[in-house]
Amino acid sequence: MLAEDAQVYVISVAAELAGMHPQTLRQYDRLGIVSPRRTRGRGRRYSWRDIEQLREVHRLSQDEGVNLAGIKRILDLEAEVARLTQQVEYLRSFAEPGRRVFTAGPTGDVIAMRRGQRARMGEQRSTGGAIVLWRPTRRTEITYR
Known part of the structure; x- marks a missing residue:
């Protein structure tokens, strides 16, 4: 079983797993919404976590009607909450x-x-x-x- 963060999926496979067109993934990367890691040749490599995030972006956009700027803000805030939660757990260890x-x-x-x-x-x-x-x-x- 692969780790969630293993960067193994090329853009065409990631797009298919997320139910999107590869060009949409390129746009999200340019906008900083979902940014996969890059190979030495600059090819995109997506992890399972990236694909889950793409699915969430799709859900927010299609089901909730949130625009891309709003989605980026939501994802940034969720990342900040996760970082702060980790920091609180670290401080609790003291x-x-x-x-x-x-x-x-x-x-x-x-x-x-x-x-x-x-x-x-x-x-x-x-x-x-x-x-x-x-x-x-x-x-x-x-x-x-």
Whole structure:
């Protein structure tokens, strides 16, 4: 059995499995809606996950009446939710019942500490291995160190 991410289907096979014309797949690739991996010769190779995504695009377009810009936005938001869900699960792996997991670093950053690690007051160097969860800037973002 192949993995969902195995890039094995050429465009004609992927189009047939998704119930679409190959030109439609090319258009979706150009628009960044479903972008398969490329071979050295620049040929498209689709995975089963790509084909499932193509089917979802088709469903949203035909059954729900969503335009391509809306579909792209929906797919981007779903990818963001999946990324954030994975990040939450990662941060939960730090948690132990009754223990503090987050603290403020010397620069004011909110950081996740390793089990048993405590931030030292007045420490001016980087908290090696810590994850910066929030940094007070104009644009809030989550970064990894």
